[in-house]
Amino acid sequence: MIDPGIVALVMIAVLVFAIMIGFPIAFTLMALGVGFGYYAYFQPHQAFFDNRVFYLLTQNTFTVMNNDVLVAVPLFLLMGYLVERSNLLDNLFYSIQLALRRIPASLAVATLLTCALFATATGIVGAVVTLMGLLAFPQMLKAGYDVRLASGVVCAGGCLGILIPPSIMLIVYAAMAGMSVVQLYAAALVPGFILAGMYIVFAVGLAIFKPQLAPPLPKEGFKVPVAQVVVLLLKSFVPLAVLILSVLGAIMFGLATPTEAASLGVFGAATLAVAYRQFTWGRLKESIYLTASTSAMVCFLFVGSATFAGVFGYLGGQAIIEKFVLGLEMSPLTFLLVAQLIIFVLGWPLEWTEIIIIFVPIFLPMLGHFQIDPLLFGVLVALNLQTAFLSPPMAMAAYYLKGIAPPHVLITQIFWGCMPFQMIVILSMVVIYLWPQLAFWLPRAIYGS
DSSP: OOHHHHHHHHHHHHHHHHHHHHHHHHHHHHHHHHHHHHHHHTTTTTTTSHHHHHHHHHHEEEETTTTTTTGGHHHHHHHHHHHHHHTOOHHHHHHHHHHTTTTTTHHHHHHHHHHHHHHHHOOOHHHHHHHHHHHHHHHHHHHHHOHHHHHEEEEEEEEHTTTTTOHHHHHHHHHHHHHHHHHHHHHHHHHHHHHHHHHHHHHHHHHHHHHSSOOOGHHHHHHHHHHHHHHHHHHHHHHHHHHHHHHHHHHHHTTHHHHHHHHHHHHHHHHHHHHOOOOOOOHHHHHHHHOOOOOOHHHHHHHHHHHHHHHHHHTTHHHHHHHHHHTTOOOHHOOOOOOOOHHHTTTTTTTTHHIIIIIIIHGGGOOOOOOOOHHHHHHHHHHTTTGGSSSSSOHHHHHHHHSSSTTTOOOHHHHHHHHHHHHHHHHHHHHHHHHHHHHHHHHHHOOOO
């Protein structure tokens, strides 16, 4: 009989090969889990459907669908899609642009701030990049901005929703790690705004030292009265900010669970859509459809991953990997660097969902041995996954932007524009590792040690 450990390694090799040639991830995981599981649990003279792998599959399906934490995923998605389809972005970007019109690279800074706020409301990278690509990107090009800088600003800003709560990615990570979503949200909030601030400092500094890359706005833009700017901010910025702060505040201060707060967010998003006269049956139906399709994808990934992981562990695959890694006698810093490097490389061919659900659980059981807090590890992973959308050749944020950019904008220009922001993400990871209290301060201040 073949050594179960060898079968486990073949199992992971087939998975990687299937992913690389483009098979659907969720169904590949389920197929491999059931196929190899049938072999692992096979007993002679047993009826076909009496094999325990079918019980494992149905049990995992029930467990995933019954997970209270994951109920928040479709609700936050619905909130995001309702906000996205309420056309709040136009007035929001215009009002922030006017408020910041006197600082260098004002259009870039307005774009990044709008992205940060809108990404916080939606958490959907493709939606934010596409909408800002239609709204802010042409304005930056018209104002004479360098194509690479404008591209990098839109792509990097649109990815902030992966990290800044209420991030869907953080919910999925918390479910995989078996930890509190609330504390993870609190830990990710400060690093998220630090990263956004670093983006802004880079854009402003570039405009100061190389003004030809980000020319100042024409003087006609300064003639809008301050009172009018304040009114515009009250109409566009304040309502969305109140909605976001209400949802996050309810979660972080224990007034509501993430699921309850997400329900509040859906109600608030629908109320805003009605107030702005953008609420229609067609938009509601489209938002519900997109929510259902995305939620189904996440749930199938969880079912497939749980089945695959169960069989992989039963065959001894997890033990082999742990024994190999621990046998290298790495320091905690080396282990952390290797883990983050693997996640960084996986971000080229894979999306964050596959990385979090399939590969991150391989590292989680080893965190205790290396005395690495899973809270800090989760924040570093969330920062790292920004690069998954910015790294060629599979930089999805770049392809989202290319899909709606003017024909003269080349994909290579967008790739080059993303590079400096990718370096900023790596720098932010170094900052959080050297000063982990930036991640720990808020959860400790709210919830104690």
